[in-house]
Amino acid sequence: MKKGKFITFEGCEGSGKSTQLSLFKNYLEENKIDYIFVREPGGTAISEKIRSLILDVNNKEMTSECEALLYASARAQLVKEKILPALEEGKLVFCDRFIDSSFAYQAYARGLGMDYVSSINSYAINNCMPDCTLFLNISPDEAFKRKGGADASDRLEQVGIEFHRKVFLGYTDLADKNPSRIEKINCLGTREQTHLNIINALKTRGVL
Numbered sequence: 001m002k003k004g005k006f007i008t009f010e011g012c013e014g015s016g017k018s019t020q021l022s023l024f025k026n027y028l029e030e031n032k033i034d035y036i037f038v039r040e041p042g043g044t045a046i047s048e049k050i051r052s053l054i055l056d057v058n059n060k061e062m063t064s065e066c067e068a069l070l071y072a073s074a075r076a077q078l079v080k081e082k083i084l085p086a087l088e089e090g091k092l093v094f095c096d097r098f099i100d101s102s103f104a105y106q107a108y109a110r111g112l113g114m115d116y117v118s119s120i121n122s123y124a125i126n127n128c129m130p131d132c133t134l135f136l137n138i139s140p141d142e143a144f145k146r147k148g149g150a151d152a153s154d155r156l157e158q159v160g161i162e163f164h165r166k167v168f169l170g171y172t173d174l175a176d177k178n179p180s181r182i183e184k185i186n187c188l189g190t191r192e193q194t195h196l197n198i199i200n201a202l203k204t205r206g207v208l
Contacts, residue, residue: 003087003088003089003090004086004087004088004089004090004091004092004093005087005092005093005131005132005207006083006087006093006095006128006129006130006131006132007092007093007094007095007130007131007132007133007134007202007207008094008095008096008097008098008100008130008132008133008134009021009094009095009096009097009133009134009136010097010098010100010101010104010133010134010135010136010171010182011135011136011137011138011143011171012136012138012139012140012143012164012167012168012171013140013143013144013164013167014140014143014144014146015136015138015143015187016136016138016143016146016187016191016194017096017136018096019191020136020187020191020194020195020198021037021094021096023191023192023195024094024195024198024199025037027195027199033092033208034091034092035091035092035093035094036082036086036091036092036093036094037093037094037095037096038078038082038083038093038094038095038096039095039096039097040071040074040075040078040095040096040097040098040101041054041070041071041074041075041097042074042078043074043078043082043095044077044078044081044082046074046077046081047074047075047077047078050070050073050074050077051074053070054067054070054071054074064106064110064111064112065112067106067110068102068106068110068112068116068117068120069120071101071102071106072102072120072121072123072124073124075098075099075102075121075124075125076123076124076125076126079124079125079126079128080126083095083128084126084128087128092207095130098130098133099121099124099125099129099130100133100135100171100174100182102117102121103117103118103170103174104167104168104170104171104174105167105170107170108166108167108169108170108173109163109164109166109167109170129181130181131181131207132181132183132202132205132207133178133181133182133183134182134183134185134198134201134202135171135174135175135182135183135184135185136185136187136194137171137172137175137184137185137186137187138187138188139165139168140161140164140165140167140168141161141165142188144161144164172184183201183205185197185198185201
């Protein structure tokens with residue numbers, strides 16, 4: 001049985017997640033809070049190699065099913081190698097994306113359905129669900145406007161705005177159906193305001 005707490009960060013492409021994670025890490029360091037941080041896909045040597053396959057802009061022939069299975073494979077390695085051992089040691093584990101990304105991107109936006117994605121990930125996560133998930137609640141239209149367009153070197157960012165709108169609808173639906181776990185974070189203000197919203201949400205939920 002896990003003793004630590006597992007917190008995940010989710011959001012559409014360009015939602016400001018990287019910026020917020022950087023600010024959050026600074027907060028943890030300044031307050032001398034012990035933690036480990038991992039990302040998806042990635043976080044281990046094997047998972048990072050899978051990440052390079054998934055995001056490679058040259059892999060446009062990749063099927064939705066292949067993509068979903070690659071994400072699940074990278075996740076399985078990360079959970080067993082890094083996340084579960086840390087939780088068993090009683091640590092705070094923060095992860096940049098996790099299973100909700102697969103639900104939003106593959107189940108909703110790719111149209112594979114929740115049953116398919118849930119089934120393959122039941123093996124990957126080994127009953128290791130987040131205690132709390134922070135969803136940066138900003139639409140892809142606003143997000144890409146903020147960042148100045150899609151990243152030409154990122155296969156997923158190049159898919160098109162309609163795909164990302166489906167991802168956003170997937171996230172909002174997941175948040176509405178799982179309010180006890182998923183916290184919607186208002187991030188329409190300044191990055192400092194969004195950071196404060198994140199800290200307050202984690203304090204309210206007893207994480208910090």
